[in-house]
Amino acid sequence: MDFDNIRCVSVVEGVDDEIPGGGIPRSLHHRQVIHIHDHGHGPGHNPAPSKPANAAAATAPMTNGSVIANAVVPGGVHELLECPVCTNSMYPPIHQCHNGHTLCSTCKTRVQNRCPTCRQELGDIRCLALEKVAESLELPCKFYSLGCPEIFPYYSKLKHEALCDFRPYNCPYAGSECTVVGDVPFLVSHLRDDHKVDMHTGCSFNHRYVKSNPREVENATWMLTVFHCFGQYFCLHFEAFQLGMAPVYMAFLRFMGDDIEARSYSYSLEVGANGRKLIWEGTPRSIRDSHRKVRDSHDGLIIQRNMALFFSGGDRKELKLRVTGRIWKEQQNQEAGAGIPSLCT
Secondary structure, three states: OOHHHEEEEEEEEOOOOOOOOOOOOOOOEEEEEEEEOOOOOOOOOOOOOOOOOOHHHHHOOOEOOEEEEEEOOOOOHHHHOEOOOOOOEOOOOOEEOOOOOEEOHHHHHHOOOEOOOOOOEOOOEEOHHHHHHHHOEEEEOOOHHHOOOOEEEHHHHHHHHHHOOOOOEEOOOOOOOOOOEEOHHHHHHHHHHOOOOEEEEOOEEEEEEEEOOOOOOOOOEEEEEEEEEOOEEEEEEEEEEEEOOEEEEEEEEEEOOOHHHHOOEEEEEEEEEOOEEEEEEEOOEEOOOOHHHHHHOOOOEEEEHHHHHHHHOOOOOOEEEEEEEEEEEEEEOOOOOOEEEEEOO
């Protein structure tokens, strides 16, 4: 850890009730805000400029017994709270061996109750002092380098990071268990270069899906296509999977961004032949929702196999489906309060 990149803002508040003999005041409250500047950024990530946790506090003078100062944390308090096994931040219960070496509760079972540092038996000793130190800290979100400006008490930080708007997205490709994460521009390049996904520009589409043996489903993902329109990226999924005892075919759209922004768009899907058609209209789901979550919620155009074979025509031994659709943006009419579709050109 580079200690030159750690800044601690210490605040001492409410000094009163001095103890005779110059001891420590009874009601001295101490709070630390530690800024850790991470210079390692992933591809496509733009680091945010550094900001103090409290701009006023950084320049405020000493008044009424309240001291505000800047200092470098010696030894690295944050490093003390890092588990030596998994390197994640430790949360209660924090365990220690008889020699004082600490580790998190998850790793305690992984090391078979042996200290990874001195190999002594761990027992059930908790490091209450370190847990108390953690309570006094406020730390920036771990996605600070991606633009999140928030600072949280140590024990609230984890909950925020699970839902942080600046956290990276998972790869939306559903054909494999891809573990790549990143921002939208990085994932678009990843889908194009690594998964060889078809990229299209425009808000309307006309795709033909052909399968020689429609009876073979086996939860196979068929196709992912990425569309660029309105300055955003959308993922069109089309696949076959088993729904109960019957195979079905499903098409749905996901938005490469957060859920709130996804609600600004709508889309329609249409499939048909022989004078019949099925039409689906809905709002694209964010890629924050996994592909499986969207699929299992049936939030899209679902075509039963018999209907799909009817649309395919011929002797029904080969699946030939043509799926058409379009994407539009809902624009609010300020006078009438109604949504007006905006079509891309």
